[in-house]
Amino acid sequence: MSNYDTDTIDQLAEMFKALSNPNRLRIFLELIDCCPPGTLWQQDGECCAFVGDLTRVLEIVPSTVSHHMKALRQAGLIKMRRRGKQIVCWVDPAAVQALVRFFNR
Amino acid sequence: MSNYDTDTIDQLAEMFKALSNPNRLRIFLELIDCCPPGTLWQQDGECCAFVGDLTRVLEIVPSTVSHHMKALRQAGLIKMRRRGKQIVCWVDPAAVQALVRFFNR
């Protein structure tokens, strides 16, 4: 058997599941695109998209976007924080690194 | 909008979906483990597991393993070839490289 324990496998599977839906993958890509490593990953969400931006770009109703954001967040791939009326969100670099390590092992 | 076209996104999503089920992820890991790059990836499947091996290790009935193998194969993550009564399978290094590039972009 492989040297991963059940929890690790479940956690990885959850990350992949979060990226397995085209719309969620698009959200993830939007967040990566709007915040290249140099800007985003050092400023803990100071740059980056609002949920409303994603709603417009993807042409999906807000409730569905919210639903997908939740899945991405629970998988640990993105972070969110309220700023006034809006909620700002960004990709968690640690999660991406975990995936890179997985494939590079 | 991100600079990926619809087909690319769908294809990536399918790869992630293939890895989004714990048992399929386990199969993928088994195949990677039994065939480290040096041995496997240069001998096009001369090393590597049989489907029956995976059935035993994962403790899942053959029909379910077969079902999962099909998903991994259709996503382009693994290759299979019949050798006598058995079917040998291995991870496609090109697919893994595509995923590595995706996260490293």
Add this chain to the structure above:
DNA sequence: ATCATAGTTCGACATGTGTCGAACTATCTA
């Protein structure tokens, strides 16, 4: 030829997923 072995395909079925609209909550503004 018959049989055994290794996988696949099929049908069934419980459970999970993706989407929407309606109702709700939190925050700012007038």
Add this chain to the structure above:
DNA sequence: TAGATAGTTCGACACATGTCGAACTATGAT
């Protein structure tokens, strides 16, 4: 305080997924 704006939660529903066992197919052995 009342209204507007930005998201979330809930309920519904069509559709997809994961799993099994039974029947089938392909190959090798007796």
